[in-house]
Each structure stands twice: as structure tokens, then as C-alpha cells.
Amino acid sequence: MHRSPTPDAEAALAAELSVVRPELSAPFAAGLPGARAAVLSRLWRALAHEPMPWIARREPGRDGLTLHLADGRRLSGPHADPYATAAYVTEVRLDGTAYDRPARLMTALAVPNGPDFAAELDHSTASLALSRAGQPGAQPEPVTSREWEQRVVDGHPYHPNCRSRPGFSVAEQIAYGPEHRPVVGLGLASMPSEECLVAGDWPKWLRDGDRVLIPVHPWQAEHVLGAGGVLGPADQEGVPAHPLMSLRTLALPDGPHVKTALSARLTSSVRDISVQSVASSGTVSAFAESMAARTDGLLHVTRTLGAVTANTPDLAAVLREPPEAYVSSEAGERVVPVAALPATGLPRSPSWMAEFTRLALTVGLRLLDLGVALEAHGQNLLVVLSSTDAPLRLVYRDLADIRVSPARLGRHGIGVPELSGRIVTDDEVTLRRKLFGSLVAGALAATAGSAPTLREALATAVRDLPRTEDLAALLDEPLPTKALTLMRLSPRTPGDRWTHLPNPLNSPAP
Template sequence: MYFPASPAEEAVAAELASVRPALEPAYTGALGGARAAVLTRLWRALAFEPLPWVAGRERGSESLVLRLAGGGRLEGPLPDAYATGAYVREVLLDGKPHRQAARLMAALGVPHGEGFAAELDGSTASLALSRAGQPAAGPDDLARRTTREWEQRVVDGHPYHPNCRSRPGFSVAEELAYAPEHRPVVELGLAAVRAEDCLVTGDWPAELRDGGRILVPVHPWQAEHVLGRERPRSGFAAHPLMALRTLAPVAGGAHVKTALTTRLTSSVRDISGYSIETAAAVSAFAQALSERLDGRLHVTRTLGAATAHSPDLAAVLREPPEVYADAAAGERVLPVAALAWFPPARSAAWLAEFAGLALSVCLRVLELGVALEAHGQNLLVVVSATGAPLRLVYRDLADIRISPARLVRHGLPVPPLAGRLITDDAALLRRKLFGSVLTGALGATAGSAPAFAEAFASAGAAGLPATADTEALLTRGLPTKALTLMRLSPGVPGDQWAELPNPLNGG
């Protein structure tokens, strides 16, 4: 059966023919796989999230049927909550086949579905574009690849979000110029702002000052589309990292997190004043906490942060994770999201060793009083010259959660903080950690529920701290953000959650 190109797929093809015609055949060839990848993510959400218009779910021997509130029937393959491939090629809505997530969402006719369908269409087309430009790996490529190159190898974006490559507001030319998977060099600008009009925390470097002015690094997309002010000064060249708006200067030094006021996956990527205000205190606190982990966890320091009292004009300077690897000994640092392309990580023994390390460290940190958002982008692993997992590196402290009561219980100082980072609610703390390290990092690395269960069974629970958090992990379902429900609930603030079967207890 023929499934015609969608509006976004056609628009990308037309622009690609103008700006990069040599890439057009590869883009066209990647569309089928991109459609399946986004449809797989959407089917996972439909199968597990508490969507109000799903009246019931009937699991058969080979398929799952969703009974819809309006009387419709949606059928697809049995879902795997932790599968990160593209195993869903087609679902049936009242007997009619659908192979494109956007057209399926539009056909469902649910509240706010039309806007979400447009996002899914853009995500699919952008994912095909991301896959189109990937070079073949050479025989020595894995040995030579730097941390930055490993980051740029993560082509498919969020492993579970249907909006894995949604980049509204980006033209094809801008994706090619700024997106990490296309491996460009980006020229950051510098916005000169009077010091008295800025909030600065930490140690803002002399090279980003000019007399009485603070020079705030600005992403060129932000300068073009959002700031609406005089053009920033010429700045410096940098490589975009997995987060797209965070870049590693070509000349080396601190990584730069910039504001990028557009919605990528679920969130608008500006930088709040709260993040700038708390940056130095949170970084100092995290450094002290990491000293309690016997060298098994390092936290990249926030070196400086500045804002012109606007979330659209702010930047954070962060220590590169590579400083925590011994390059002379052949050690490397890989983001967990890149482990799918790391050959040692494909073995059950390696996964078991890594799972034991990640769970024992993150649960210990939680017991001490901090829930890390340890998904595949924030969590990195230091590996030996032979590829063995040695220790962890965590970056980006903007969305951790801190429990003063737990800190006090362990004789740790409570940082001088208030606001959204602070909570003593055990359920919220566990959701933050379990929903990232379990469902976002370990599950995505394993790639399927059986592989996830096998890795944990091999690792065993003996090395985990004997705490109430560990008991909850081993006896209950696993929380995960209900990412599709959140996109279909624009009037509901904050995170919403689903519960997944827990392979750690046979769920």
C-alpha cells in the first residue's frame, strides 16, 4: 500500500533540493525508517500512558488492542516499554492501516491532537534528515573518537519521545548549520550588556568581559530569531553537543550552555533566572557531595553563569566531562545515550557491570539527599582502554532535586537554596531518579525489556544500598514521564507520569 509523503516530509525535501541536493537521495531513503521510529515511540505512549480517551487495553498473544472512548479500536504489536528500535511499522485504526505517526494522531481526533500531529510530522522529517548525513565508521573510528564525536553520534534524539527530533522554527539550512548530528562548527556571538544590568554568579572569565560590560555568549539561531536587538559581536567557534544549544569551543575550555527559545521535544530551551541565581551554590554543593562517593561519581562544575535578567539572553559555563578521564591511560568519556554505538556495551556482561555501577551510585546519592536527573544526556560513563565501565560523570545541575531532611540525617550541610530544586517528598525524589536512570538511561541502553531484565539479573541487587528507595525500586512499577500526555495537555503545568512494567521484579 502506498503512503504518500506528509506536508513536513515534502517541505524538507523541497528545501533540501535547494540547499543540499546531494543529501536528497539519502533523506528519501531514510524516511521509511524515520516513520517507523516515531510511530514506535508514539505506540509506546498509547500503550502505557494514562490517556483519558483510552477506555481500555486488551492484550492478546501477538497484539495489543486499545478501546477508544468514542468507540474506536486501535491495534498494534505487543508493546515493549524499553524497546528503542523501530519495531512498529503499522497500526490499525478501525481496520485502516497507519504508518505515519502524524496521520494517525490526526485521525484519532483527540483534544489538542492536531497541533501534536504537526509536531510529529516535523519530528519524522527532521529525523530522516538527521539520519541522512551520517558517515560510515572506519576501522579505527571507535578508538579515536572523542567525547564530542560520541555525542554527535546520537542521531535519533530522545529514545522514547515521539518528538525525538522536533525542531520547530528551524529551517533545513539551520538544522544543517547548527544540529550536532550534522557535525557543523557554529560561530557563537557575544552580546555586550552593562554589568549593572546583569546577574552573574560564579567566576565569569575575563575574556568574557569588556570594561563595564558582560559578554554573554549567544547562539546564532537565537540572535536571528528571538533577540531582536543589535547584532552581537563576533565571538568564537564551537562544536554543538548532544543538547544542541550546549557547545564545546573549538579552542577548548568550558562548555557553553546558551539560551535557545524554541521547543525541543517537550521544553522551551531558555535559561531561567532561577537557574542562574542558584548555579554557583548548587555546583559547590554537588562537588562536596560527590566526595562521599569514593571516586565513583564526578559532577562537572558550573564555572560561571550570567543573565541579562531575561531567559532569552543568558549563558552557563560548565566544566567539560573529559577532565575526569585519564587520557594517558586510554580512558574515554561517553554519554550514556551513545552506548548503543559502543561495541562493548552490546554484551550482557558489560551491561550488567554498567547497571550495577549506575544503580549503586545513583541510589547512594538519593539516600544522601539528591535525586539526579540521570538520563542518557546528563549521565556519562568513563571507560578504560579496554572499554570497561569505571566510574560516572554527571553534568547539568539545573533540574536535580535536593532533600534537606535527608541531608541532615546524614550530617551533610543543607545548601542555601529554595524553590523548585528543594523537596522532601520521597515519591517526587524517586520519580526524578527512577524516571531518568532506569527508564531513560539503563532501559534505553539495554534496548528491550528482556535485555534490561537480564542485565539486572546478572548484576544482582547485592551491591545496592539497603534503603527504602531500593525496596521501592525492586517491588513497584517504574515511573516514567508521560511525554505524549504532557504534549496533549497544554493547560496542565509540570510533569505528568505513567508507570511501566518493572523488569527488575518480573513486571
């Protein structure tokens, strides 16, 4: 096995772990091979399907796939199922040399911006092993949605940076990562009200006379803001909260969810909160709620209760309803983030997967036809399950990245909200990419876990759907998805980059 020099986050994390949590050192070391395979599988998917300028052509064969690089080298590995979530790639070969560590492979490829991405891959692998090492054995059945999403240990199902948390120490990952199930003490930044933009109903408990109290993530306080007298926590421990999948959004006990600004790059994006998103939060929330009402009760949107910014993306917060607001506990219902469905043991059967797919496509396509494209990936989308685990309806949260089409709204006689910026577009490609890339290539694909399972669910579900132009595009065209690795290898190219995956409905099995 090749051992070329590369950033070694695995060794650095192991050294820190031996001091911070020595009891996790052995399970961390034991988990490294599996973490490498998980990240390498995600990376191989990207290399097999994203438009890398340094890959001249791809040649499938009986035993696997060979990538012919522009410089004449060859990279070989197994057939790449674009919808697989299992860690099935344990090594690939570059001109005959085997690589089992994704960071070392990226270093050996020697492509533009590769060294920085190699460091991210190394960190992602080490952090993933840490996340897995910290899992207890037998656990009681989760009750709340936040307990379910803390079961999502491996992060993004298709991004090689699934657990990359640059700037976080081992102690901070354990203290703030949802998969470690900590209680996080939020600080409160006390700011003069005249220096803040407040939208919606900012609660009394987050006000102090003529000053506004803004919830602050402790990592943000230490690494970005600096306490410096700005922070005044409610008590020495701060406001207790439970981190959710996005890490910077937390559930308050018996209360709303709070999205905090976190100026760190997690997977691909820096998780701050723009001033514009705060200013438009109330309008977007009311509009989305009105559109959800047009789905015959199949969709609810968690309302934005209030938002505030000190006129900087680094100091802002959003309060929104918890998804439990749309669940009947008396009827035995529960609400589960779609990303956490595999942790529940679902889907248990092809019929369940088809039923869930039909529900998700019915809602997504209906809203798209009306003029709203949801970013319905497994983190934003939740499903309400009956006492027998039947999928009943959906809950959607975090409206920052939806797209709204004035032209489509107008065709249905729906008033256009006062919105501006990237959220507003009539571009058909953009609208379909937003929904299909997040819902079909994201949430549904990851729940299915493979191309054959996704194909069967889609084929069954689409039989009952209205035959719209959007459905025709979904049935007949390649499936759009974000080119997540290409984006990380193109740091100076703004905006999203896209690729197309084989349509599972009309493509042969990989």
C-alpha cells in the same frame, strides 16, 4: 494505506532540501520509511503505557495489543515493549485502516490537542530522516566526548518528538544540529555589567571593560533577540564551538562547555535559562561537588565555572567544565555520554551491562539516600571507560533539574544549602521519580534496548546493593517515567506528567 490530509513536513523539508543540499535528497527520501517507523514505535509505546483519558482499556492478545478507545473504536498493533529502542512498529490499524505515518494516525484519532501534536510528529519524522541522511559512511573512532555524542543521530530514545525542531529551517538544522557535526559561530552580546546578574568567575575573555559578553546561539540571535547592534562577535565568524546533544550546549575548542539560551521547543521543553538558575548556579555546583565526593570516587560532577543573565531567560549563558577533566588519557581512558553507548558497540555482553548497571545504581541510590536525586538520563550522565571498555566511574553534568531533600540531608548530618524553588523537596514520590525515571527507565533501559536485557542486568546488579527503602521501591513497585506524549497532548497542564511501566524485575515478558 490511509492518506487523510495532515501537515506534510516531509514534502516541505524535501523541497527545501533540494535547494539547500540537493545531494541529500535521495538518502532523505530513502530514509523516510525508517524514520516513520522509529517515530511510530515511540508513539505506540506511549499509547500502550501512558494514561490517555480517551483510552478506555488495553487488551493484550496472542498476536499483539488492542486499545479500546472511549468512543468505541479500536486501535491495534504489536506487543509494546516499554523498554525497546528498535523501530519495530511499521503500521498500526484504527478500526481496520492501516497507518504507517504517526502524524496521520494522530490526526485520525481526533483527540483534544491532537492536530498540534500531529504537526510535531510530522516535523520529528522529517527531521529524523534528514539527520540520518546527513551521516557519512566510515568514520574514524571518536576521541572526545563531544565527538561521541554527535554519533547520537536519532535523539531521545522514547520521545515521539525525538527530532522535532519547530522553527528551524533545513539549513539551520544542518548548520546547528550536532548530528551534522558543524562548527557553530557563537555571537557575543555586549551588555552593561549593571544590567546583568553574574555568578561565579566570569572569564576575562568574556568581558570588555565594564561590559559583560554573553555567548549567544546564532539561532537565538536571529529569531528571538534580533542582532540590532546588541551582538558583537569576536570576529566575523563568531566564537567557534561544537554543538552537543542538547543542541544549545556547545563545546569550545580546548575549553569549557557553554550552555546558551535557546527559546525553541525541542522535544518537550523550551530551552531558555531562568534567572533563578543563574543566581543559584554556584551554590548548586559547590553542593553537588561535595556530594559527589561521598561516592568513593565513583562520581564526578562537572563544575559550573560561571553563569550570567541579562535578567531575562532569553539572554543568558552557563560555562561548565568539560567531562574530559575527569579522564586519564595516559591510562587509555575515555568518557562517553550514556546515550552514545550503543554507537560504541556497547553493551557487548550481559556481564558488561550488569557491571555498568551496578555502577549506575550504586551511585544513584547512594546519593538518593543522602538526599540528592539526579536526573541521570543518557544526556546528563557519562561513563568513564577503561582501555578495555570496562565502566570505571561516572560523570554528571547539568545540575538545573536535580532535586535536594533537606530532611534526608539532615538525617545524615549534612548541611542544607541555601536553595529554594522546585529543586528543594522532601516528597518521597518526587525524589524517586526523578532518579528512577531518568536513570532506570531512561539511561539504563535505552542502553539495554529491551525489557529482557534490562531485566537480566538489573537482576544481576541489585544482588550487591545495600537493601534500602529506595531499593525496595525499585524492586517491588512499577517503574515511574515521564508521560512524554500525554504532556504534549496537555499543553495547558503545567509541570511533568507521569505514568508507570511494568517493573522488568517482576513482570512477564511482553
